[in-house]
Amino acid sequence: MVPKIEYKKLKRTGYVPAFLLAALLAGAFPVVNMAVRKESFLSLGGEPLSVLLNANWQMMAMLNILLIVCGACMMYHTEYTDNGMQKMELLPVRQTSLFLGKFLIASIMTAVMLSIEFSVLAGCAVYWFSDSRLNPMILICHLSFSFIMLLPTIILMLLIAQAFRNMWISLGIGVILVFTFSILPQEQLFFALCPFSAPYQLLDNVHADGHVGLFLEIAALETLLFALTEFICLKIRRNFS
Amino acid sequence: MNIIETNHLTKAYGSFTAVSDLNLHIRKGAVYGFLGPNGAGKSTTMKMFLGLTKPTDGAFHIDKKRFPQNRTAILKKIGSFIESPAFYGNLTGQENLDIIRKILGLPKESTADALELTGLAPVKDRLARKYSLGMKQRLGLAGALIGRPPILILDEPTNGLDPVGIHEIRSLIRSLPEKYDCTVLVSSHLLSEIELMADDIGILNHGHLLFEGSLHDLKSQAHDAGFPVDNLEETFLAMVEEDNRRRSK
Numbered sequence: 020m021v022p023k024i025e026y027k028k029l030k031r032t033g034y035v036p037a038f039l040l041a042a043l044l045a046g047a048f049p050v051v052n053m054a055v056r057k058e059s060f061l062s063l064g065g066e067p068l069s070v071l072l073n074a075n076w077q078m079m080a081m082l083n084i085l086l087i088v089c090g091a092c093m094m095y096h097t098e099y100t101d102n103g104m105q106k107m108e109l110l111p112v113r114q115t116s117l118f119l120g121k122f123l124i125a126s127i128m129t130a131v132m133l134s135i136e137f138s139v140l141a142g143c144a145v146y147w148f149s150d151s152r153l154n155p156m157i158l159i160c161h162l163s164f165s166f167i168m169l170l171p172t173i174i175l176m177l178l179i180a181q182a183f184r185n186m187w188i189s190l191g192i193g194v195i196l197v198f199t200f201s202i203l204p205q206e207q208l209f210f211a212l213c214p215f216s217a218p219y220q221l222l223d224n225v226h227a228d229g230h231v232g233l234f235l236e237i238a239a240l241e242t243l244l245f246a247l248t249e250f251i252c253l254k255i256r257r258n259f260s
Numbered sequence: 261m262n263i264i265e266t267n268h269l270t271k272a273y274g275s276f277t278a279v280s281d282l283n284l285h286i287r288k289g290a291v292y293g294f295l296g297p298n299g300a301g302k303s304t305t306m307k308m309f310l311g312l313t314k315p316t317d318g319a320f321h322i323d324k325k326r327f328p329q330n331r332t333a334i335l336k337k338i339g340s341f342i343e344s345p346a347f348y349g350n351l352t353g354q355e356n357l358d359i360i361r362k363i364l365g366l367p368k369e370s371t372a373d374a375l376e377l378t379g380l381a382p383v384k385d386r387l388a389r390k391y392s393l394g395m396k397q398r399l400g401l402a403g404a405l406i407g408r409p410p411i412l413i414l415d416e417p418t419n420g421l422d423p424v425g426i427h428e429i430r431s432l433i434r435s436l437p438e439k440y441d442c443t444v445l446v447s448s449h450l451l452s453e454i455e456l457m458a459d460d461i462g463i464l465n466h467g468h469l470l471f472e473g474s475l476h477d478l479k480s481q482a483h484d485a486g487f488p489v490d491n492l493e494e495t496f497l498a499m500v501e502e503d504n505r506r507r508s509k
């Protein structure tokens with residue numbers, strides 16, 4: 020029920036169209052890349068999906084993260100501009116369930132965005148690497164891995180967005196984080212495991228290093244940690260206001 | 261029987277005491293006018309009743325329930341409107357009320373009922389951010405009235421309304437306990453306004469309760485204390501000034 024309410028609140032904010040548009044924009048990278056430099060990619064050999072991901076995922080992932088940043092800001096902007104949040108505090112509903120409702124909506128939209136992007140990647144693989152015996156299971160593994168890598172970023176960004184009434188502050192912090200983590204050395208495991216950074220990782224490479232389990236565990240741990248931080252913040256805010 | 265009662269209720273922000281040692285008695289089924297100049301502590305008191313802020317000292321109960329243990333049970337019973345109207349500007353009036361209705365688990369008709377009660381029905385499909393100040397105020401009121409809760413806490417509900425709107429909202433509030441069984445706590449900084457709505461009055465100044473009782477009691481008490489009584493607004497101002505004078509000594 021709460022997620023449905025949270026979804027209703029986003030009406031006319033452009034939240035859903037933003038995710039769809041970003042998905043199409045991200046999907047355009049592999050298409051344009053293939054259309055322009057078909058030969059160089061075809062000559063690389065290896066799994067078509069891996070070739071495509073290696074060539075395009077950095078840009079696509081950054082777009083995904085930027086959209087998660089914007090999405091979180093949009094969600095709390097609608098709460099703060101006309102004080103809707105205050106009305107919620109006066110109703111018999113837990114602030115924590117509203118937060119989790121937002122997290123669920125953001126996660127679903129992210130999943131939709133990733134599904135579109137991976138469909139485009141699959142389309143590229145079939146169209147340009149015509150001999151492809153594309154395995155849907157592998158596609159789903161890649162998609163799921165990328166999705167889980169984004170979860171800590173989604174929840175951390177919601178945490179940031181709810182902390183500031185002024186959307187531009189949250190947006191600024193988000194964008195700074197995106198660019199800071201994009202220039203940190205991704206080869207170092209510690210940085211690679213951070214939110215805002217893990218989403219650049221590719222299942223192939225992580226698998227080759229034997230770190231798949233580690234990445235999944237850390238992502239789950241981070242997500243839980245940020246959720247817990249939010250619950251504590253809400254409790255403190257209630258007790259000290 | 262008192263549906264809301266406070267016992268030495270106190271709220272301090274650092275060294276500043278916004279509400280001091282308050283003992284309120286709000287009778288079930290009455291309209292209680294909570295009167296005081298700006299900054300007297302009316303909103304702060306109401307926020308404590310709604311669990312938005314925690315008392316520093318003292319206690320209160322609402323229908324024998326307390327925060328934080330019975331938060332959900334209390335909030336289910338109270339329709340409220342605090343300070344400025346709070347809503348989602350990207351949603352229409354009706355959509356705003358539907359969100360509140362769903363959280364409260366009310367039937368579909370409640371939305372239409374609240375729109376009707378507050379006269380918002382003709383503009384229900386307009387975006388709330390495009391509402392005039394008066395309409396926003398009514399939307400806030402509709403959000404409090406939805407489902408006809410047994411307790412209403414309304415913080416300066418006529419703020420920003422034009423004279424016609426003020427009159428309508430006052431009549432509405434006045435008529436509520438007759439329309440259905442409810443208790444209303446309404447604040448204002450105008451005695452003339454409270455006078456028209458309230459059965460009981462509590463006067464607050466600098467966080468202290470100067471008077472509590474009926475309008476009749478107020479008149480006789482003011483008369484005995486040598487305050488002017490021909491014009492109640494003057495009575496109120498004189499009481500507040502007298503209190504301020506004593507306080508500054």
Ligand SMILES: Nc1ncnc2c1ncn2[C@@H]1O[C@H](COP(=O)(O)OP(=O)(O)O)[C@@H](O)[C@H]1O
Nearest residue numbers: 260273278296297298299300301302303304305
């Ligand atoms: N969060 C806060 N921190 C510090 N002081 C506050 C806070 N909220 C209210 N106050 C102070 O408490 C006093 C009472 O405020 P309020 O209850 O809003 O008065 P009223 O509603 O009667 O106009 C004011 O002097 C106000 O400045």
Ligand SMILES: [Mg+2]
Nearest residue numbers: 302303343415
């Ligand atoms: Mg006030």
